[in-house]
Amino acid sequence: MFALADCNNFYASCHRLFEPQYNGLPVVVLSNNDGCVIARSNEAKACGIAMGAPFFKIKSEIEKHKIAVFSSHYTLYGDISARVMTNLARFTPDVEVYSIDECFLGLSGFDNLYEYGKEIRETVIKNTGIPISVGIAPTKVLAKVANKTSKKHNGVMVLQTEAQIANALSDYPVEDLWGVGRQFAHKLIKGGIETAAQFRALPMDWVQSNMTIVGLRMWRELWGESCIPLKTVLDPKKGMCTSRAFGKLTTDYNQLKEATSSYAARLGVKLRREKLCASVISVRLLTNKFGPEALQAYPAITIPLAHPVNNTVNLVNTALFGLKKIYLRGYLFQKVEVTATGLLPETEVQLNIFTAFKGVKHDQVSKVLDRLNLHYGSGTLRMAGEGKAQEWTMKREFLRPSYTTNWNDIIKVK
DNA sequence: TCTGGGGTCCTAGGACCC
DNA sequence: TCTGGGGTCCTAGGACCC
Numbered sequence: 001m002f003a004l005a006d007c008n009n010f011y012a013s014c015h016r017l018f019e020p021q022y023n024g025l026p027v028v029v030l031s032n033n034d035g036c037v038i039a040r041s042n043e044a045k046a047c048g049i050a051m052g053a054p055f056f057k058i059k060s061e062i063e064k065h066k067i068a069v070f071s072s073h074y075t076l077y078g079d080i081s082a083r084v085m086t087n088l089a090r091f092t093p094d095v096e097v098y099s100i101d102e103c104f105l106g107l108s109g110f111d112n113l114y115e116y117g118k119e120i121r122e123t124v125i126k127n128t129g130i131p132i133s134v135g136i137a138p139t140k141v142l143a144k145v146a147n148k149t150s151k152k153h154n155g156v157m158v159l160q161t162e163a164q165i166a167n168a169l170s171d172y173p174v175e176d177l178w179g180v181g182r183q184f185a186h187k188l189i190k191g192g193i194e195t196a197a198q199f200r201a202l203p204m205d206w207v208q209s210n211m212t213i214v215g216l217r218m219w220r221e222l223w224g225e226s227c228i229p230l231k232t233v234l235d236p237k238k239g240m241c242t243s244r245a246f247g248k249l250t251t252d253y254n255q256l257k258e259a260t261s262s263y264a265a266r267l268g269v270k271l272r273r274e275k276l277c278a279s280v281i282s283v284r285l286l287t288n289k290f291g292p293e294a295l296q297a298y299p300a301i302t303i304p305l306a307h308p309v310n311n312t313v314n315l316v317n318t319a320l321f322g323l324k325k326i327y328l329r330g331y332l333f334q335k336v337e338v339t340a341t342g343l344l345p346e347t348e349v350q351l352n353i354f355t356a357f358k359g360v361k362h363d364q365v366s367k368v369l370d371r372l373n374l375h376y377g378s379g380t381l382r383m384a385g386e387g388k389a390q391e392w393t394m395k396r397e398f399l400r401p402s403y404t405t406n407w408n409d410i411i412k413v414k
Numbered sequence: 415t416c417t418g419g420g421g422t423c424c425t426a427g428g429a430c431c432c
Numbered sequence: 433t434c435t436g437g438g439g440t441c442c443t444a445g446g447a448c449c450c
Contacts, residue, residue, distance in 0.1 A: 031418035038418070056416040072418085099450045181448050212424060214448075241420060248415090290417055335418095395416085 001113060001136060001160075002230065003105040004143040005088055005120060007081075008131040008151065010101035011039035014080045015070045017129045018403045018411065026067040030055050033245050033394045034071055071396040077101075079404045083128045091120050096231045104140060106230045117156040131155075137165070140228045141221035144178040145169065145196065165224065169196040179218040184211060196222065236343070237276065242267045243337035246392035249288060251332055256285070256323060258387030263338040264319035265383055268312040269373075271340060272366060277308035277349050278340030281315065283322035288334040299326035307352040308344055311363040315340075316383055377406075 007013060011029040016022050026043035030036065036054045047065040049058060055069075062069060081100045089095045094106025110116055117134040124132050135147025137159040149168055150157035159165045175185035177196055187210070193199050200222045208216045217227040242263040250256065260283065271278060284300035301322045309315060319338050346360045372381045401409035 033416085033418070035417050052417085054417040059416095074419095102450075179448070183447065212447080214424065235422090237421085239421075243419065245418070288417085337419095394418095 001107040001110065001138055002140050002143040002226075003107050003113075003117060003120070003134055003136045004098075004140070004147040005084075005103045005105060005124070005132050005134050006147050007084060007101040008133060008155075009039055009041050010081075010130070011070075011072065011077055012041040012044075013130050014073075014077050015400060016041075017080070018400070019068075022068050026065055027070065028062070028067055029070045029072055030398065031072060032396075033247060034397055035245070038072065069398045070400060071398040073400060073402070075402055075405050076400070080128065080130060084124055084130055084132070087124045087127050088120065090123075091116070094230055094232055104143065104230055106232075107136065113160070114156060114158045117158065121155050135159070138224045139221035139226045140230075141178050141218050142224070145172055148172075148176060162224070166197065169200060169222065172196040174199050177218065177222075179214060184215070236345075237274065238343060239339060239341045240267060240270055240276070240278070240343065241337060241339040242270070243335060243339075244394060245335045246333075247395045248391065249291075249332040249334050250392060251330060253327055255387075255392050256327065256333060256336060257320060257385060258390060259392045260319050260323045260336050260338065261316045261383055261385040262387070262390070263336060264315045265312050265386060267338050267340055268310055268315045268366065269370065269378075271310035271315075271343075272370060275346045276343045277310045277346055277360060278305070278315075279308040279342030279344065280304050280340070281318045281322065282337075282339040282341065283319050283326060284337045284339075285323075285326055285328070285331075285333050286335040286337070287331055291332065291334075295331060297328055297331050299328055301326050304342075306354070307357045308342070308349045310346065310360065311366045312369060312383065313365060316385065320385070 012027045015027065015029065024043065026047050027041040028037050028044050028049055029039035031038045034055055036052050037049060037058070040049050040051065044067055047061065047067060049061065049067065077100055085097050085103055088103050088105060092105045092107060096104040098104055107113065107116070113136045117136050121132055121134050124130060133147055133150045133155045135143050135145065135150050135157050137143040137146045142159055142165060145168055146157040146159045149172070159168050172195060174180055174188050174193055174196055177199065180188070188199060193202065200219065202219070204216065204219065207219045220227050244263065246259065280302060282300060282302045284298060286298050287296050289296065303318055303322050305318065323336070349360055351357060351359060369381055373379065403409055403411055
């Protein structure tokens with residue numbers, strides 16, 4: 001048996017922890033650059049605010065319903081998430097942290113599942129203040145169904161017998177199934193398949209040939225056959241990407257250089273934190289896909305490195321070399337992406353007979369950089385090329401303090 | 415004016431090997 | 433005139449997830 005624990009309206013709930021005056025009121029959280037809505041409280045959903053709605057298009061609705069608005073704050077969410085996961089991990093040795101707000105728990109051999117689910121839910125709420133729902137079922141796909149269904153009841157749902165499962169699937173929208181995205185949903189609904197029960201009744205061959213082996217696994221899981229195991233150990237990462245839209249579009253090469261340097265440096269921090277090195281770096285520029293069509297361009301370059309690296313200076317230089325190759329004059333760019341692939345652990349990096357590279361251990365500069373930025377706050381010491389004015393940084397008009405991760409922002413109790 | 419960021423997996427097709 | 437069989441690896445594109 002598997003449980004899926006899922007935080008309710010996670011980002012919105014994180015903000016409410018520190019500004020409880022918004023409990024019971026509509027709240028939305030915006031994406032980077034305050035672009036579109038990525039989280040909504042139940043009250044905001046009831047106001048008709050759609051997931052993914054562009055903020056500038058719904059401003060009048062926001063004002064009309066007096067909806068509280070927050071810029072996204074991933075440092076905060078990451079920290080609160082860790083608290084939730086720590087609590088969940090007390091209930092079973094088999095834990096898979098599936099995303100920032102979701103966790104699968106292996107409950108094979110456990111009894112009284114409904115009672116246990118209730119205890120899990122109440123413990124997390126009591127210890128962290130974050131409301132969660134718990135769905136329990138024989139497979140992960142069914143645990144997802146149970147979880148979603150539980151949100152309309154009291155937050156805990158067990159689907160164990162075939163009768164319980166069939167009943168839950170009978171009115172479960174096919175597009176809400178885990179593994180059915182926009183394309184498949186469209187195709188299925190066009191063919192008259194609207195519920196999970198109808199999907200489960202389809203012939204196996206049809207599912208395999210139209211939805212590949214992935215769809216077939218999901219189909220079998222709906223019949224109670226577990227095909228997607230619990231991943232208690234994380235697979236090594238295959239790629240790592242830093243990409244962010246600018247606060248303002250730009251044609252200016254110098255601004256692109258600053259942004260590219262900054263993203264490459266950020267990539268270095270992420271690589272070193274996970275003790276990985278990259279053997280390939282890619283850089284891509286993107287124009288605004290919503291802008292006038294004639295001016296679109298997505299130039300990109302992939303650069304194999306002489307030896308795998310994770311030091312800031314190398315990464316920045318490589319990324320800038322790529323930028324120079326792909327830059328196009330006259331295009332209004334909205335975003336630059338810097339991607340590292342061919343990742344391997346620092347300890348497995350080979351030296352190169354043809355270069356002066358002495359190995360990752362000798363990278364004192366990055367060590368000092370990381371140590372200073374950890375102690376004095378990120379951005380304290382950075383490459384000059386990252387710029388001072390940084391006109392391209394993202395818009396975060398509704399940003400709240402880092403209540404749990406910055407000493408200066410800690411809440412004062414009178 | 416203003417439309418997110420960071421990932422995974424699978425398949426088909428092409429280049430290449432003996 | 434006749435032109436096999438069995439592989440691997442890589443990439444692009446398309447689907448999906450939160």
